[in-house]
Amino acid sequence: MKRIDKIIADEEFRRISSMIKEKEFDRIFCKHSLGHSLSVARIAWIINLEEGLSLDKEMIYATALLHDMGRYSSYEEEGMSHHEAGAFVAEPILKRAGFTQEEIDIMCSAIKKHKNKSGVKGNLEDILYRADKLSRNCFMCDAKEECYWSESKKNKGIKY
Numbered sequence: 427m428k429r430i431d432k433i434i435a436d437e438e439f440r441r442i443s444s445m446i447k448e449k450e451f452d453r454i455f456c457k458h459s460l461g462h463s464l465s466v467a468r469i470a471w472i473i474n475l476e477e478g479l480s481l482d483k484e485m486i487y488a489t490a491l492l493h494d495m496g497r498y499s500s501y502e503e504e505g506m507s508h509h510e511a512g513a514f515v516a517e518p519i520l521k522r523a524g525f526t527q528e529e530i531d532i533m534c535s536a537i538k539k540h541k542n543k544s545g546v547k548g549n550l551e552d553i554l555y556r557a558d559k560l561s562r563n564c565f566m567c568d569a570k571e572e573c574y575w576s577e578s579k580k581n582k583g584i585k586y
Contacts, residue, residue: 430487432523439495439519446497462561466490470557472586479548488525489533489554492516496537513538560585 433439443460467490474481496512513534520530536551544552565582 427484427487429484429523429525430491433488433491433519436519436522438515439492442495442515446494450497460491463491463494465561466493466554466557469560469586470553473553473557477548479553481550481553482529485525485529485533485550486553488520488523489536489550490557492519492533493537493554493558495519507541509538509541557586 467487495515496508536554
């Protein structure tokens with residue numbers, strides 16, 4: 427997965443990841459770390475395999491790695507959701523990693539829309555949304571009483 431290696435080595439990816447990690451150091455809710463993003467990627471890949479979706483592995487991993495990069499916006503400025511900001515940040519990183527514009531458009535669309543359930547089951551947007559929710563250990567969270575997530579979005583058990 428050479429293009430994934432390029433994302434991990436990308437200066438902007440590393441800079442934003444470090445900034446998010448620093449800003450979330452004392453956060454009691456779910457963090458947006460590389461560990462979370464890799465969990466999302468792996469769960470999305472499992473969903474893809476189990477449901478026979480035939481989505482591209484590098485596209486799944488790249489989208490998952492970049493889906494929360496827009497969290498920087500909630501620490502830097504007001505106005506743009508982390509979903510929109512994530513797509514904005516992801517595009518040049520994906521270009522530098524060697525993805526085509528068509529692939530980038532699909533991945534950035536999934537990043538922009540990962541807050542809500544997709545209307546189309548089995549596309550990248552859908553599996554990103556599901557994997558993101560399934561990656562969270564709500565069933566063991568110390569902050570579950572204070573969590574702002576609706577009960578329908580909380581992960582209540584290990585599925586993948």
